[in-house]
Amino acid sequence: MSSAVERTDELVREYLTYRGFSSALRHLDTEIKADRERGLRVDRIVEQLLQLVLTFDLSALRDYWGHLERRLFSRLQEGYAPAVAKLTTSLYRYYVVNAIQKGNQERTQEFFQRMGAELQGAAEWRDWFALPFIFAPEQNPTFALYFSRQWTDTFLVSLHNFLSALFQCMHILPALLSFDAELQHTTMLAEENQQLRQMLFAQQSSGRAAVQDPQGAMESRVQHKLPPYVQHMDRLGDSELGVSCVAAASPSSRNFFSTFLPQAKRSSIPARNSQHGPASSSSSPNQSSLGRKEPCTANQVKLIEPAGIRTLCDLKNADAGEADAVDSAPCDDTPPDSSSSSTTRGAGLETEGGGASSEPPFIKLSQEEYSEHHSSIMHCRVDVSGRRVASLDVDGVVKVWSFNPIMQTKATIMSKFPLLSLEWASKPDRLLLLGSAVGTVRLYDTEAKKNLYEMTIDDTHPRILSLACSPSGSSFVCSAATAASAAVPATGPRPSVSTATGRLLLWDTKTVKQQLSLDSETAAINCSSFNHNGNLLVSGGADGVIRLFDMQRCESAMSWKAHDGEVYSVEFSYDENTVYSVGEDRKFVQWNIHRCGVKQSEQQLSQDATGPFVLSGYSGYKQVQVPRGRLFAFDSEGRHVLTCSAHGGLIYKEQASLSLGGHRSPVVTLDWSSALDCGTCLTASMDGRIRVSTLLAHKSD
Secondary structure, three states: OHHHHHHHHHHHHHHHHHHOOHHHHHHHHHHHHHOOOOOOOHHHHHHHHHHHHHOOOHHHHHHHHHHHHHHOHHHOOHHHHHHHHHHHHHHHHHHHHHHHHOOOHHHHHHHHHHHHHHHOOOHHHOOHHHHHHOOOHHHOOOOOHHHOHHHHHHHHHHHHHHHHHHHHHHOOOOHHHHHHHHHHHHHHHHHHHHHHHHHHHHHHHHHHHHHHOHHHHHHHHHHOOOOHHHHOHHHHOOOOOOEOEEEOOOOOOOOHHHHHOOHHHHHHHHHHHHHOOHHHHOOOHHHOOEOEEOOOOOOOOEEEOOOOOOOOOOOOOOEOOEOOOOOOOOOOOOOOOOOOOOOOOOOOOEOOOOOOOOOOOEEEEEEEEEOOOOOOEEEEEEOOOOOOEEEEEOOOOEEEEEOOOOOEEEEEEOOOOOEEEEEEOOOOOOEEEEEEOOOEEEEEEOOOOEEEEEEEOOOOOOEEEEEEEOOOOOEEEEEEEOHHHHHOOOEOOOOOOOOOEEEEEEEEOOOOEEEEEOOOOEEOEEEEEEOOOOOEEEEEEOOOEEEEEEOOOOEEEEEEEOOOOOEEEEEEOOOOOEEEEEEOOOEEEEEEOOOOOEEEEEEEOOHHHHOOEEEEOHHHOEEEEOOOOOOEEEOOOOOOEEEOOOOOOEEEEOOEEEEOOOOOOOEEEEEEEOOOOOEEEEEEEOOOOEEEEEEEEOOOO
16 A cells, blocks of 8 residues: 555656646645655544634635545445534534634625525524524524534544544545556456466366377267357358248227327328238238348348248238238258249348349447456346446346446446346436345446435345336336246256246335235236336236236236247337237247237247357356346337347348347347437347447438
């Protein structure tokens, strides 16, 4: 510590000399010579405050105390706020008493004139505004205590003890002195990396020795088998995803859900449906099949449809309200024959047998990597303003960070209990909700870097699996599940969760009280999402059922069996007439909310997009993670969808696709923000790395 202080003193001297502050340099040298402790001097801080009071320098006193509040007191927990407020009141009272004792009536009046607007609403100052007009206030029963020597000594001792305890407990160092701690931390990490590198070399040497052994050759090859996303990395440059769709055209009948839609969308729906025929239906983004893609360049996307796959979106509307759904055929994993010609229904797409050219829907302007996590990511979300990102890993560490204009960590949140979910509040957008595995939800202020509240949700349902904030900003919905699902780890094989039950609860963020339970005890709810105005809520459960809630009536409007297995992720469409869902059965389905349980399209996804996600390594190492966060996201217009893959995000529109890439391990969750001028895609992977891709919509798109 002393070496860091000496080094910092030299840097300050150099700066003052460079700026020509000779007077300040002389004072600094004088102060340093008189200093013997070379560390924190709380007595000097109290002495400085006392000097400002005795010299009646009210402006400097407020600035100095305000600096202590911003630098120190703002980091304290909420329970210490009354103590800080009491010290602030006592300091200003000491200033007024000193002015009256010195007979300086002008300074007393100045204090109440400048501080009146700030203090007039405080109950503890109500009687003090009459103090300048009281004759001999030291004899008045109300103020006699504050004019005594005993009160002054007690206040100064309390202030000194409070500051001493504060500095010792919080271990706060000036920013100039933090370089020494950073240097020690960097040195420690370098030594740890060197040890791990030596251990890795030793294991590789033992592995090579095992390969040379004829009897253990086959066993060695099995143990050192590379994961699929590494085996195909050179051939494809990205993951493969073959998707077939089942489309069913059904006009949206108007019912009470139409009242929840914006006026512009509500008036345009009937006209749009009346114009749709077989021809127009076959060209919609939700009724086309996605083919396999080859490595794509920055200006071109080549699309190949596997040989033998039939066109499945043949719609035959025998009735205005009915359509026949055609079962989809599974996609073949073998590469198509380059000599065969493929049929592509998307206009302007280049296929193996055609000469038409295609351009990616977006231009990737830049891609940056955030690598502050040291374990697999569970959740990664952008706030409403698009300025901050909150990410949660399987170790329970939450990072709050920004990427514009530079990538910078704003706050790190640690928890002694496991964290399972997070969500940004809508209003104000600086607040973050954190759900734990012990039945609590924390409301964290990312600017003040402190917890505002910690709410106990339900003791009988301790696992907070998902959180969803209302767009109005006044409430949030949390999914609480029983301890039976506590056996479900963030990583590792997933046991059956059919016995786990849960409740969907509505809480008020202003009163910090539970408003009501949206549903009786049902299966555990994995995911939930509001529509644009918070009047509708959709949820997906571990029983494969999607439930739609009318939030104005606070009751369930409809529910239907959606997937064979759990529902992992649900979202409203852009026009809010449909709901999209991804389930354990690896199906990406579009549902009509006006007709309960009616599919509008269905697409089969690969394991890379839905999980469980597998990360393999040497010596038989394998890590398995079940889906926790968002698995798909739409752009601002709802025309393109972003999904997970083995090497990065994949953006789809009809058959056109754009690979964001950049990852070396499977992507497990993602988000897409359009709050800024350019769209921002976040893709988070199992190695703890998060890629931030900035996209610009193609002008021809």
